[in-house]
Amino acid sequence: MTRAPDSARRSPLNRERVLLAAVALADRIGIEALSMRGLAQELGVVPMALYKHVANKDELLDGMVEVIVGEIVRPEADGDWRAGVRGRILSARAALLRHPWAARAIESRSRPTPAVLGYLDSVIGAFRTGGVSADLTHHAMHALGSRVWGFTQELFPAPPGDAGLDPEPMAAQLQQLAAHFPHLVEIVAARSHDPGSTVGGGCDDQFEFEFALDVLLDGFERLHRRGWTSTH
Known part of the structure; x- marks a missing residue:
């Protein structure tokens, strides 16, 4: 594990420094692997020193959320x-x-x-x-x-190894599925190609997100102009 530079470890410990270090550590190792002991090691302090600034891991996570929302x-x-x-x-x-x-x-x-x-x-x-x-x-x-x-839950998650499949086997698989689920296959096959997608293989994440957001905002705007209420 990469520790903070000596100059940083000599800086006075405070809540802000603890939270920023926790965010940076979670960015590297993930939230599941984050621990108070590991964070203390990252900061070059004993674990008990952290508890002067965050009472427990739950309070640490609350503070980390505050940092992210502040961005x-x-x-x-x-x-x-x-x-x-x-x-x-x-x-x-x-x-x-x-x-x-x-x-x-x-x-x-x-x-x-x-x-x-x-x-x-x-x-x-x-x-x-x-x-x-x-x-x-x-x-x-x-x-x-x-x-x-x-963020949203993706409707069409990519099958494991999707990005590495050869086009011919993929086409054959889609053809077999099409016999039973023609409309679903039509939509999946029509997706825009984005091999770096983080949700749903082949889809342009940002485009899909903004498309759905704009559809919703368009609908809200129409209802607003109509003077819509939930009572009629």
Whole structure:
């Protein structure tokens, strides 16, 4: 394990330094492998020194989430609620792509941290200051779901080794499946090619995410213009 430079280890330990080191360590080894002992070793201190700044691993994870959420840009959209919501969500996506473990950490928290609540409040505020009703905003937030954080569950996950398969065997496999599931195969075969995709082999992650986000925002905008309410 790579330890912090001697100059960094000699710096006074504080909560911010502990959290930033934990985020950097999780970026390297993953959230599952992160431990208080390993973090102490990274910082060049004894494990007990950490407990002066975070009471336990749960509090450490809460603080790490706060650091990640702090990276999200909250643009001022001058009443353009759509630009404000879109900008926040795409910034959240960028932050979570920089820290692949963060989505799981956010979902694992039993209670939202103040930073999480502040971010959600800012998304809702973008709707509301743009004139969108509280009623429509409530349902819009439900519709966005985890997309408000910039991630979703992929509908068409890639089969193991998909990127390394030869085109001919893949074509034969799709032809066999098409006899039973023609519409599904048609859609899978039509996907845009992106071998570096992180969700769903062959799909352009960013395009798919922004496409779905824009479809939702278009729908919210139409309902807003109609003066839609959930009561009729």
